[in-house]
Amino acid sequence: MELAEKYWFSSWFDTPYYHILYKDRNDDEARDFMKNLVSFLELPQGASILDLACGRGRHSVFLNSLGFDVTGVDLSENSIAYAKQFENETLQFDEHCMCKPVDEKFDAVFNLFTSLGYFDQEKDNLESIQAIREEIKEGGYGVIDFMNVTKVMENLVPAEVKTVKGIDFDIKRRVQDGYILKDIKFEDDGESYEYTEKVRALDLDKFREYFKKAGINLKHTFGNYNLDPFDEKTSDRLILVFN
Structure with missing residues (x-):
């Protein structure tokens, strides 16, 4: 069985209809978020970034345009095939499931736009976070951008x-x-x-539980793409910065 066939979401994410339904996602907002994030993390030009569950690569392409060495990975064969048209010497795309670490370490690992929690098995969520830990260089950072499930x-x-x-x-x-x-x-x-x-309703307490099991240190929590403080009642996003 192919890896993608193990997961329900691969069939939906691989269809053209998924991209039609979500074609109006706010690219300006996404770019502003990336600028705010790399500035906050003080990532130097040429730093390596793994865009985990990158989809068609919109974040990866923009991060690369800012001067970073970016690798985008995703389980969707069709999304990666589409993203490969943008490849260059410092931008690469590959098929990969986030629940296993890639064979490389990065200055930063980004998991963006609620791209975790789709697995049927609880252990796959924990293994994905453990994989992120393995992918971060010493002194680097991981970032998970998730919805605020309470709101x-x-x-x-x-x-x-x-x-x-x-x-x-x-x-x-x-x-x-x-x-x-x-x-x-x-x-x-x-x-x-x-x-x-189908997305697991992961709140801050659940992420803290995962992080404790994975040996990860949660450094910062933000509630939106401007990196304002997280508030469980009012924030649109739950953005976690850790190492």
């Missing part, structure tokens, strides 16, 4: 229809068994499709 669950929109490129995505959200689930149904060219996104 998300308190403000969950149960149902909506989002129309993108003429496709009506019928979206329903729910919380079940410690996961936040998003059921997505749509039709295109006479065919019906149905997918479910």
Whole structure:
């Protein structure tokens, strides 16, 4: 069995419809976040960065444009195939599952835009964090950018229809068994499709538990892409900086 076939999300993330539904993600916001983050970490020009679960590489490409040596990895074959068009001497992309360490160490390892917590097995989340620890050079940093699950669950929109490129995505959200689930149904060219996104509702206490088991030191917590302090009730994001 291929590695990607072990995980439910590989089939959805590998479809063109995933990228259609999320095509309006805010690139300006993402770029500002990267600038704020590398400035806060005081990463020097030429520092090595691993973009873990990089998708089609939008963060990787921008970080590389800032002068960093970037490696982007993702489980999605199609996303990596797309990202490879941007490769150069200091920007590389490879297929890889985050629950195993890559065979290299970096000045910084970034896991961005809620790209953890999709695994069915609890041990895979812990192993992913342990892998990040193995990938960080001495004196380097890891960063996990996750949703603030407390605010998300308190403000969950149960149902909506989002129309993108003429496709009506019928979206329903729910919380079940410690996961936040998003059921997505749509039709295109006479065919019906149905997918479910499933993300474990990891809060700050759960990350602290993972970090303790992984031997990781949590240094800073931020609540948005401007790196303002984290507040469980009001913050949009949970951004963890550790080593």
